[in-house]
Amino acid sequence: MTNTASLAKHRFDPDASISAKARAALLDTATVTWRDMVRTSRRPEMLAFAVIMGVFFLVLFNYVFGGAIGAGTGVDYIAFVVPGVLVITALQGAQQTGTGLAADLSEGVTDRFRSLPMNQGAVIAGRTVADAARNLAGLVLLALVGIAMGFRFSSFGGAVASIALTLAVGFAFSWLSAAIAAKVRNPEMVGMLSMFWLFPLMLASSAFAPPESMPGWLQGFATHQPISVAANAVRDLSLGLDAGRDVLYALAWVIGMLAVFIPLSSRLYRRAA
Amino acid sequence: MSRLYVLDITPNILDIMSNQGHETDSAIRPTDPPAVIEAVGLHKSFGDKMAVRDLSFTVGAGRVVGLLGPNGAGKTTTIKMLTTLLPIDGGVARVAGFDVSSNPTAVRTVIGLAGQAAAVDEMLTARENLKLFGRLYKMRKTDLQARISDLVERFRLADFADRPVSTLSGGERRRVDVVAALVADPLALFLDEPTTGLDPRSRNEMWEAIESLAASGTAILLTTQYLEEADRLADEIVMIDEGAVVAEGTPRQLKQQLKRDVLEIHFESDHDLVEALTIVGDIPRMTSTSETREIHIPIDEGAGPALDTLRLLGDSGLTIADFQFRRPTLDDVFLSLTNPNA
Numbered sequence: 166m167t168n169t170a171s172l173a174k175h176r177f178d179p180d181a182s183i184s185a186k187a188r189a190a191l192l193d194t195a196t197v198t199w200r201d202m203v204r205t206s207r208r209p210e211m212l213a214f215a216v217i218m219g220v221f222f223l224v225l226f227n228y229v230f231g232g233a234i235g236a237g238t239g240v241d242y243i244a245f246v247v248p249g250v251l252v253i254t255a256l257q258g259a260q261q262t263g264t265g266l267a268a269d270l271s272e273g274v275t276d277r278f279r280s281l282p283m284n285q286g287a288v289i290a291g292r293t294v295a296d297a298a299r300n301l302a303g304l305v306l307l308a309l310v311g312i313a314m315g316f317r318f319s320s321f322g323g324a325v326a327s328i329a330l331t332l333a334v335g336f337a338f339s340w341l342s343a344a345i346a347a348k349v350r351n352p353e354m355v356g357m358l359s360m361f362w363l364f365p366l367m368l369a370s371s372a373f374a375p376p377e378s379m380p381g382w383l384q385g386f387a388t389h390q391p392i393s394v395a396a397n398a399v400r401d402l403s404l405g406l407d408a409g410r411d412v413l414y415a416l417a418w419v420i421g422m423l424a425v426f427i428p429l430s431s432r433l434y435r436r437a438a
Numbered sequence: 439m440s441r442l443y444v445l446d447i448t449p450n451i452l453d454i455m456s457n458q459g460h461e462t463d464s465a466i467r468p469t470d471p472p473a474v475i476e477a478v479g480l481h482k483s484f485g486d487k488m489a490v491r492d493l494s495f496t497v498g499a500g501r502v503v504g505l506l507g508p509n510g511a512g513k514t515t516t517i518k519m520l521t522t523l524l525p526i527d528g529g530v531a532r533v534a535g536f537d538v539s540s541n542p543t544a545v546r547t548v549i550g551l552a553g554q555a556a557a558v559d560e561m562l563t564a565r566e567n568l569k570l571f572g573r574l575y576k577m578r579k580t581d582l583q584a585r586i587s588d589l590v591e592r593f594r595l596a597d598f599a600d601r602p603v604s605t606l607s608g609g610e611r612r613r614v615d616v617v618a619a620l621v622a623d624p625l626a627l628f629l630d631e632p633t634t635g636l637d638p639r640s641r642n643e644m645w646e647a648i649e650s651l652a653a654s655g656t657a658i659l660l661t662t663q664y665l666e667e668a669d670r671l672a673d674e675i676v677m678i679d680e681g682a683v684v685a686e687g688t689p690r691q692l693k694q695q696l697k698r699d700v701l702e703i704h705f706e707s708d709h710d711l712v713e714a715l716t717i718v719g720d721i722p723r724m725t726s727t728s729e730t731r732e733i734h735i736p737i738d739e740g741a742g743p744a745l746d747t748l749r750l751l752g753d754s755g756l757t758i759a760d761f762q763f764r765r766p767t768l769d770d771v772f773l774s775l776t777n778p779n780a
Contacts, residue, residue, distance in 0.1 A: 189576065192573070192576065193574060196570065196573040196574055199570075199573075200559065200562065200566075200570050203561070203562060203566060204559070204561045204562070207561050207602065208561070272555070272560070273553060273554075273555035273556050273557035273558070274557055274558060274559050274560075275557075276523060276551070276553050276555070276557045277551065277553075277557035277558070277571065277618065278574075279522070279523050280521045280522060280523060280546060280549065280551045281546055281571065281574045281575065282543055282544075282546040282547040282574075282575060282576075283546075283574040283575075
């Protein structure tokens with residue numbers, strides 16, 4: 166007994182400080198991020214799919230509906246729709262956080278994670294960071310397609326700020342998506358449930374059309390829901406308009422969602438034994 | 439991580455090893471190794487179903503204890519409790535002196551687990567999996583690299599170490615899974631049915647690997663459905679059924695208790711089976727199975743009485759489809775242990 170206890174002593178420090186624990190949690194998050202990025206690199210079709218969906222939306226809305234919708238937007242429709250599609254693409258990337266996490270939870274590797282001396286929250290945190298990295302690649306590619314279709318960022322700084330804000334919104338929704346996955350766990354079910362938040366947020370928004378054109382009962386939601394707010398803010402940033410108020414509003418959504426869904430998803434993940 | 443990641447057989451451990459062979463039956467050995475895994479009166483219920491009840495055992499350093507039982511006996515539940523995956527309802531479990539319930543984080547630093555479902559990332563290669571888990575154990579980069587090369591060589595993973603696990607055969611995958619449990623050189627290793635579904639060759643390789651791990655001082659708790667596997671690997675067997683211990687001891691002790699060959703007689707029709715049961719009357723520990731239309735007669739004192747029974751049945755005009763003598767199986771053990779007439 167004393168023998169094994171002394172053998173084991175160097176492996177576990179019961180007096181580890183808070184900062185040592187935080188450092189360990191960051192290390193774990195970095196490790197899981199690396200793992201999820203390796204997985205993404207083995208499945209490039211996931212990234213390709215996200216970009217193709219974005220291009221599909223750009224083409225559909227710009228060339229098919231653009232003529233009809235564009236009249237009400239007050240700007241060239243391509244300038245209106247590219248920021249919207251960027252935000253939608255980040256939202257769809259966030260949806261994949263949930264399906265990926267649910268797949269993890271239904272596989273044996275989760276049992277291994279649970280038996281390791283790691284911060285269990287890192288399993289979700291690492292995935293959201295890796296998905297943000299994948300989103301970044303998708304957004305850059307999509308922005309290039311938008312430019313090819315005639316879209317112009319007002320400045321390089323505006324482009325960077327637009328993509329950074331879009332990423333932040335996607336990151337916040339990744340945590341919402343993760344919370345659903347940690348609760349439901351079944352990948353098919355998570356995929357189906359995501360339709361219930363994805364489509365209303367995507368379509369009843371200012372991403373493709375100005376909410377002013379919508380019926381009164383929908384306008385309140387369509388004006389203030391996070392995707393609309395984000396689309397407006399990204400539009401301001403990319404077009405070099407006065408962005409302050411919209412950006413703050415969007416950041417408030419991001420911070421509020423993170424404050425709710427980070428603790429919630431971690432708690433649900435721990436509970437789902 | 440100051441413990442060396444090389445095979446380190448100290449003279450002391452060799453002494454223990456030579457004393458714990460299957461020939462020694464005495465429960466108390468002159469040099470009992472320090473207890474690494476201790477379970478005292480473990481309980482677990484799911485709803486009103488008792489999955490594990492009053493289960494106690496100890497696994498010393500360098501020892502292998504086999505937890506043997508049929509499906510649903512509570513083997514996996516026991517492993518999950520000891521490895522912090524399931525809360526313990528009653529009793530005490532300690533690993534390397536750390537209490538599993540009150541100090542799970544400490545326990546996780548000293549254990550390795552290979553569960554029934556391959557617990558590795560299928561999209562990563564074997565090497566990447568080892569790197570992933572080693573980093574989560576906070577091993578130093580250089581230590582980890584050395585450890586991975588050592589493990590890949592020692593467990594002969596080199597041929598497939600750089601292919602995604604999803605492309606490997608069942609045996610290769612199982613090996614990666616067990617090796618993944620070894621990355622941080624655990625003091626206690628938990629193997630949940632490590633050879634289920636393996637072909638005979640892979641099974642043998644797994645057995646050799648487990649033996650070499652025990653020889654290097656790891657305490658191993660192994661669950662299995664195979665008596666043969668427990669016989670080969672385990673220093674001690676804890677046989678459980680419906681969550682409770684039904685027998686325990688060294689393989690030799692158990693085999694002495696169970697050393698009975700069986701005469702199996704298989705009938706053509708249900709009618710003949712019923713007839714046969716009335717003809718042979720009450721033979722101790724005889725069992726019958728109506729689905730397969732078989733009766734099993736234990737052979738205790740030579741084959742004579744069994745042959746007499748066979749002759750009696752043959753003369754009675756019943757149609758015997760076939761018969762055979764066979765060594766006891768785990769089923770016989772359980773039937774004899776759970777049959778109140780035994």
